Amino acid sequence: MYRGLSVLTVVPVLNEERKIGEVVRRIPRDVVDQVLVVDDGSTDGSTAVARARGATVIELGATRGVGAALRTGYRHAIRSGVDVVVTIAGNNKDAPEEIAALLEPIAEDRADFVQGSRFLKRDASYGAMPRYRRVATRAHPLLFSLVARRWVSESTNGFRAIRTRVLADL
Known part of the structure; x- marks a missing residue:
C-alpha cells in the first residue's frame, strides 16, 4: 500500500531466469502489495525463480508477445481490485526502488498515468545499446515532445504506473 493506494x-518475462529473481527481490514490499510475473512462454526456469522469490505467476503457455503479457497483467489487476x-x-x-517516485503523482491526484524514464539525468548511460538503438531512443522522445508540446525524456520505456480505473476498457 502506498499512501492509501493498493498497488x-x-x-512481463521471457527467458530471464538469471535476472527475474533480482527484479522481484528489489520490488519494495512496503510500497507494492502484490507482485505478478506474467510469463510469455519461457523455456528456462524463469517461473520457478519468480515463485521462489514470492511472486504470483501467470503462464501464457506460448510466446504471444509483451503486449499480451501486459494485457494479461492489466486484466488481473482490474479483477484484483487494486488501485x-x-x-x-x-x-x-x-x-x-523508484516505484514510490513513480506513484507519487497518482497519490497526489495529479496524474492517472506516469511514464518512467532512464534518461532524466543527463549522464544516464545507454549501456551496451547498439548505435542505431541509441539514435532511435533519443529521436522518438524528441518527436513525441514536439507533438505533446512538453519535454518527454523517454516515451517507450515500460516502467509505468497506471490507475486501474483508466484500464477498464481492456
Whole structure:
C-alpha cells in the first residue's frame, strides 16, 4: 500500500531466469502489495525463480508477445481490485526502488498515468545499446515532445504506473 493506494506490480518475462529473481527481490514490499510475473512462454526456469522469490505467476503457455503479457497483467489487476498497476521490465533494466517516485503523482491526484524514464539525468548511460538503438531512443522522445508540446525524456520505456480505473476498457 502506498499512501492509501493498493498497488500491483506486473513483470512481463521471457527467458530471464538469471535476472527475474533480482527484479522481484528489489520490488519494495512496503510500497507494492502484490507482485505478478506474467510469463510469455519461457523455456528456462524463469517461473520457478519468480515463485521462489514470492511472486504470483501467470503462464501464457506460448510466446504471444509483451503486449499480451501486459494485457494479461492489466486484466488481473482490474479483477484484483487494486488501485494502481505498475509495470516493470523483467530483465533488471529498471529501478524497482523508484516505484514510490513513480506513484507519487497518482497519490497526489495529479496524474492517472506516469511514464518512467532512464534518461532524466543527463549522464544516464545507454549501456551496451547498439548505435542505431541509441539514435532511435533519443529521436522518438524528441518527436513525441514536439507533438505533446512538453519535454518527454523517454516515451517507450515500460516502467509505468497506471490507475486501474483508466484500464477498464481492456
